[in-house]
Amino acid sequence: MQEPAPKRGRGRRPAAEVRQDVYSAVGPILLNEGMGQLSFERVAREAGVSKTTLYRWWPSLGVLILDCYVHAVENELAFNDSGDIKADLTSQLTAFTRVMTKTRGGRVLTELIGAAQTDPELAAEYRRLYSSVRRQAAVKRLAKAQEDGQIREETNLESMVDQLWGAVYHRVLIPDLPVTQTFIDALVGNLLSGTAHSRNPNHLS
Amino acid sequence: MQEPAPKRGRGRRPAAEVRQDVYSAVGPILLNEGMGQLSFERVAREAGVSKTTLYRWWPSLGVLILDCYVHAVENELAFNDSGDIKADLTSQLTAFTRVMTKTRGGRVLTELIGAAQTDPELAAEYRRLYSSVRRQAAVKRLAKAQEDGQIREETNLESMVDQLWGAVYHRVLIPDLPVTQTFIDALVGNLLSGTAHSRNPNHLS
Structure with a gap:
């Protein structure tokens, strides 16, 4: 949650924007495929976000999935x-x-x-x-x-x-x-x- | 369920009696301790029933626990x-x-x-x-x-x-x-x- 101010020079995007990318990528997967095939790796790839960023905001895959589900429905x-x-x-x-x-x-x-x-x-x-x-x-x-x-x-x-x-x-x-x-x-x-x-x-x- | 007729000569007890022993042994454990410490081994020991008999009547530990819970409550x-x-x-x-x-x-x-x-x-x-x-x-x-x-x-x-x-x-x-x-x-x-x-x-x- 305590994302430092975005440093655009290094290409870092605003936190809210990154979170939205994660929600947008994962939501449809959850509703169409379920959670069976999800992993931090796949979320990072589909959302274009580093795994380090994912780990910083979501302590476990279960919580990440839950958060994305909430936004999807x-x-x-x-x-x-x-x-x-x-x-x-x-x-x-x-x-x-x-x-x-x-x-x-x-x-x-x-x-x-x-x-x-x-x-x-x-x-x-x-x-x-x-x-x-x-x-x-x-x-x-x-x-x-x-x-x-x-x-x-x-x-x-x-x-x-x-x-x-x-x-x-x-x-x-x-x-x-x-x-x-x-x-x-x-x-x-x-x-x-x-x-x-x-x-x-x-x-x- | 299709227990053969009891052969008392070999010491086999009636099926209903053995089942009752299992229910009596496991029920109080479930209500007082929960299911964490239960295994087929412990049930066999506490009920005085062979593991072979347990396996014959209950396909998994979950089903055995469930059946005993039903009778306990x-x-x-x-x-x-x-x-x-x-x-x-x-x-x-x-x-x-x-x-x-x-x-x-x-x-x-x-x-x-x-x-x-x-x-x-x-x-x-x-x-x-x-x-x-x-x-x-x-x-x-x-x-x-x-x-x-x-x-x-x-x-x-x-x-x-x-x-x-x-x-x-x-x-x-x-x-x-x-x-x-x-x-x-x-x-x-x-x-x-x-x-x-x-x-x-x-x-x-």
Whole structure:
């Protein structure tokens, strides 16, 4: 991060520009091929950046891959605010599911989560670079819906994140059942409308 | 599985008895120590069973560990039917969370899920021996609540499984936030009662 001021005389380019080259080179590889064929060598070659520079900014290949993944999907996973939380949750979850199940990027993420179970450093970077950022974006959209009077004030929004995106992760990581549009619609419908039978309120005090 | 009839003359014990010895020996180790120190050698020694027998019934150490884990937790994770689905979900999720966060068994499970991301055989055995069985038990209890008129008839019960236990797995596998009693209560409350503001039904058609 503490890149010295660029010395153009020696041909060194600005840090932000180099990072962007790495993101641009690696992102499409992750989404199209997955992470199996990636190495520091290949990233250096494809991005036109020295390995020394890569090592300075990314402590491990896992973290480099994660950082590139984050940048590769951030536009696709952005939250829309149409004013209708049900529609916006459905469309974001549909886009998220597409990335997770229709691109090789989904495999990248599940393999990183898998590796993180026995690699505390990777787990910490995963939370810092990806999951906490995604969680924050989701809570922000839900909080807006709360302000708009579409979600009840007392609702625990953080738990909603686990009951929507966490539920999708559950099926992706432990694929007893597929992630379909019917599933996404059920997640949103169940959580917004509730599953309890309203004519039996005594049991749901 | 196709153990020949026991030949007591040669000292061979019934298959079910030997399996039970393995479960009894390995279960407490998994819950108290985790899986780090386990090997076929140690299981053979602790259970008093030959390695040949172990290899015959369990194709890999991961599958043996998984099978023993299933038997070690099945009583604790049993579903109660008090007639009140909200109370029963809360108590089962509390017991499940205790196993996942307060015993070493939780680590066993998350490490097996992690390994399964790059090991298709382990993933298949995980689903066969554990997750599909747990899912079935949960759906059975939810279906009973549906019969009892506590859950609406059109509810997708499979999705509820992902929104309760899947939500807990999400926090255990990607621990941005801890699994607390407040979280469990929010999961059950959100899902049964719904999070949408009832005075704003237009947005939730």
